[in-house]
Amino acid sequence: MNMIRLIAWREYMENVKTKGFWAGILIFPIIFTAMYFLQTTLSNATPTRYYVFIDQSGEYSQAVETAIEREHQRRIFGEFVDYLLENRKEVDLDLSAAGQNNAADQLIDSADADEVAALEQWLANGGLDFALTMATPALREDREPFELPPRQFIAAGLPADIDASAAPEEIARALRPYLRGERKLIVDSEAIDLFALILIPANVNEDISRPGVMPQTGVGPTGIQYWARNLTDSRLPDAIINSINLEIRNREYIGLGVDNQIVRNVQRTRMPISQLDPSAAEGEEEVSMADTFRQLAPIGFVYLMFISLMQSVQYLLSNTIEEKSNRIIEVLLASVTAGELMMGKLLGIGMSGLTTIAVWLLSFFLFITLYQSSQTELIGQILEVILGSELIPWFVFYYFAGYALYSGVFLAIGSLCNTLKEAQAMMMPMILIQVIPLAMMVFVVRDPDNTIVRALSWFPLFTPYLMMNRAAADPPLIDVVGTTVLLLLSIVFVIWLSGKVFRMGVLRTGQPPKLMELLRLLRQGS
C-alpha cells in the first residue's frame, strides 16, 4: 500500500509540475472565457448598417420607422438591464428573494419574466431617461456612466442624381454600384457603404396575398423589394416585413369594421401552462426552471466525464510508454510488483484528472462571480442547482468507475506499445466506442427509458456514460442495480486482465502483438 501511494504521489507530482499539464488544464477555461467575450464584443461590434428606404406607395414609411426604432430601443433596454446587474449596490444572487424593493430590481425581474411586455412598458414610460432616473438610487456611486449602444440601422438619403419617383427597375439599376460597394454614399459628409435598399413600389398593395385568393403570377419581383448583398444578416428585412404585415393587418381590421384595440388585446390573451412533476412530493409538483436544468445537467456531466477521462488516459498512456521505452520499468519491477505499479499509476493519474476538474470548476466559478451580467447570472443559477442536486454522487461514482474501466484498458495498451504512434493506432477503437454514448447524449435526456437506451446501458463500456446521462430521470431500480453490478464486475475483470497484459507487456520489446498472439500469450501466462 505504501508503495502504491509513493508511486501515485510521484506520478501526480511529476504531472502537476509540468507546464504542459497546466497549459492543458487552463486552455479550456481560457477558451471558454475568450469565446464568451468574443461573442459579446462581436455582437456589439457589428458595424452600423446604412439603408435606403423608398416608399413609392407612401403608406408604410411610418410603420417601418417605428419598427426600426423599436428594435433599437430593445437593444438599449437589454444593455441597460446588463448595466443594472453590473452596477447595482447589493449583489443578491437569489432573485426570487425579497429584493424587489427598488426600481432596478423590478426592471430586471420584469425583463426576466416577459420581455415583450417589459419593452412595452419601457417605451410607454419614456425609455432610457426615465429608467435611469428611477434606477439611480439603487446603483453604486462609483459606476461608469451608461453607454448608449450605437444604432445598428440608419436610413440614408438617396444620392442627388437619383429620382425617388422613378420606376423601381431604374432606381435599382442606379443604386446597384452602391449596393455592390463600388460607390460610396455620402452621409453627413462621410463616405459609407450602402447595406440595403428597401423599395416599396407604388402599386404594392395589389400584391398582398390573402387566404383563398390565388396570388397574381406576374413577371419580375412582387411586393416589397429588399436589395442587399449580405443574405445572412436578416434583422433588417425581418423588422421591416413584420412591421408592414402588422400595418396591413390593422388596415384589414379597420376595413372590416373591427376595433383595432380590441384585436390587439385579444392577441395578447393567452393560457398559461403549468408543468407538473408526478414524482415530486405533494404540493411541490410544480416544475420550476431549476428542475429543467436538473434534467439537462447530465449532458454537462457526461461531457465533462468524457473530456477528463480522455485527458487522464492520455497521460497514462504517454507515461507508461516513457517508462517502457527508456526501460525504467525494469528497475521499477525489481522494486515493486506489477500490480502495485499499475495501481499506483492509476491512482496518480486519477488524482491529476480530479485536479483538472477542480481547476475547471474553480475557474468557472471565479468567472461567474467576478464577471456579472444577465447571462453569467443565469449560468450561476444553473450551477447552483446542479451542485445542489443529488446528481453529484452519481457523477462521482460513474466518474471513478469510468476511469477505472477505461484506464485499465488504456494502461494495457500502453504496456504493449513502445511508441506513442503505435499506441494511437490501438487507441482508436476505444475512442470510437465512447463516441456512441456521446452522440446519444441529447436524445437520452429526452427519452431516458427508451428500450434501446436501456439495453445499451448494460454494456459496461457504455454504462458510466449512459447511466450518468439517465441519472436525473430516476431510472428503474433494476437498471441501476444491474448495470452497477455488471460495471463493478467488469472493472475487476479489466483490472485483473490488464494487470496480466501489463506484466507481460512492459518487458516486451518490438512490435505490439496481434490480437491472436496476445490471447495466446495470455493463455500461457507470464
Added chain:
Amino acid sequence: MRTASLESQTEAENSSILRLEHVSKTYGDFTAVNDVSLSIPKGSIYGFLGPNGAGKTTTIRMILEIVRPSAGSISILGHASALDVRNRIGYLPEEKGLYKKMKVWALIQYFAMLKGMNKKAAKQQAWHLLEKYGLKDFAEAKVESLSKGMGQKVQVLSAVAHEPELVILDEPFSGLDPVNQSVLEELITDMASNGQTVIFSTHVMQHAERLCDHILLIAKGRKIFDGTVSQAKATIPRRVILESIDDVQRLSTIAGVADITKLDADGASATNAPQWQIHISEKLNPQDILRSCFELNISLSRFEFTEPSLHDVFVHLVGDEAREHAFR
C-alpha cells in the same frame, strides 16, 4: 524454534546468497538460458561473463523474478522469490533509463524509497552518495541535462542507495569513460568491503579480472565455466616460452612439465635460435624451470612466462561462439 530456523537461514545465507539450480528460460522455440546452475557466496564480487546474446540479462531477470524461469529453481537470500526480499536487492538494468524531468537527488531518493527507505534517510543518502562520487554539483539538475555517462552514474547510485545486501549490475561499465569506470570499480569494491555481495555482467574482461572473486562464463545460454578467477585461468594450460640453441627436451624430467614442443620459427627471432613451448602444471613454479636451465647448462636467449589473462580464457573457452555471433 524460531531462533533455530533463523539460525539455519543465516547459515544458508552465509554459505550461499544466491543459488540457481538447472534454470532454463525458453521463448517459444528460442532457448535463452539452458540448464544453468550456480551458487554465489556471500560477500563476493561475482562476474557474469559472456559474449553478446549469451543469456546474461535473461539470467539476471530471472534472478530478480522479472521473468519467471521455464524450468529449474532459484533461491535468493534464503527465499524462493526475489519479490519477497526485493528491498534487500539493488538492480541496475542493462538498458539505462531514468525519469528525465526529475531532479537528480529526488530521483535517487525516490528509488531508495521504493526500496523501503524512509523519506528523510533516503534524501540524506542521496546527497551523501552524490557528494562521495563526485556528482554533488549536479544534485539539483534535471536528469535530462546530464550526459549519458553521468546519467549512468546516477542510475548506479539510485540502484544501490538503499545499501542492499545483494547488488546486481547489468553491464555497469558500458558507456563510461576510463575515469568513471575506475570510480565505479571503486564503488563496487567499497560495497564488497562493506559486506555486500555484488554481481555484475560485462563482456570487458579487464574489469572482471580486476574485481571478481568468482566468475560465471556463459555462451549461447549454457554455462561454460563457474569458479574463481584463478580456476578459470587454470583452464588454459600455463606455458613457458624458451629460446635456446641447446637441447631443451632435457627439461621434461622436471615434475610438472607436461610437454615440450618446438615452435615454428617464422623468422621472428633475431638470433634465429629455435623457440620452445613448455606446458606446465599449476603447481610448478616457472622459476624452477629457470633454475633447472642453469643447472643443466642450457643457455637461454629468451625466457618468457606470462599468466594467462581472463581475456585469453574467454577467447579460449567461448572464442568460436563469440565469433559466430559477431558475424550473424
